[in-house]
Amino acid sequence: QQQVKQSPQSLIVQKGGISIINCAYENTAFDYFPWYQQFPGKGPALLIAIRPDVSEKKEGRFTISFNKSAKQFSLHIMDSQPGDSATYFCAASLGDYGGSQGNLIFGKGTKLSVKP
């Protein structure tokens, strides 16, 4: 029940295309869903996050779509660029709505390669 399942494991997209990464969770008590971006040799960095009271959140070229009834959420990267090539992790957390005090449960990651 604590798992977060992420797919695909790897993704190759042409420059300018749309990258889509999907995650599914079981625990309906999760209330915070962040995406982290990790470049080689670096630690993960928060990219964008959503809470279950909204179905979509957009920040620049990055959009999270959230489907509460299906217990799924996805990351869309529009106009993908070679600089977006990285590993992306979805995560979910239990805890206070405002403070995200729960521990993050991470998906296994998706290695994205954007070809020029």
Add this chain to the structure above:
Amino acid sequence: SAVISQKPSRDICQRGTSLTIQCQVDSQVTMMFWYRQQPGQSLTLIATANQGSEATYESGFVIDKFPISRPNLTFSTLTVSNMSPEDSSIYLCSVRGTDIQYFGAGTRLSVL
């Protein structure tokens, strides 16, 4: 924001030895976290370290194997004890800000 510095950034160690990883944060934080990231795998929480109290370990991780110190609000250490090749991994220090969790760059450990 929080800036996290980890030392060493990488190391190659012999089986049976121990390695202590240091984590320094540029601001005072109540909770510090240690994660393990195995090759091609997810990030797994090892333990949560609060200043002035014993660390809380997640299932599958024990203090004898991964002793943690938290002497003040900006510093923590994780020791990987009696290492085996299965301990080869990236170890990440993390702290939580307001609605954001920050990670250090990690320590890449290879055990021969």
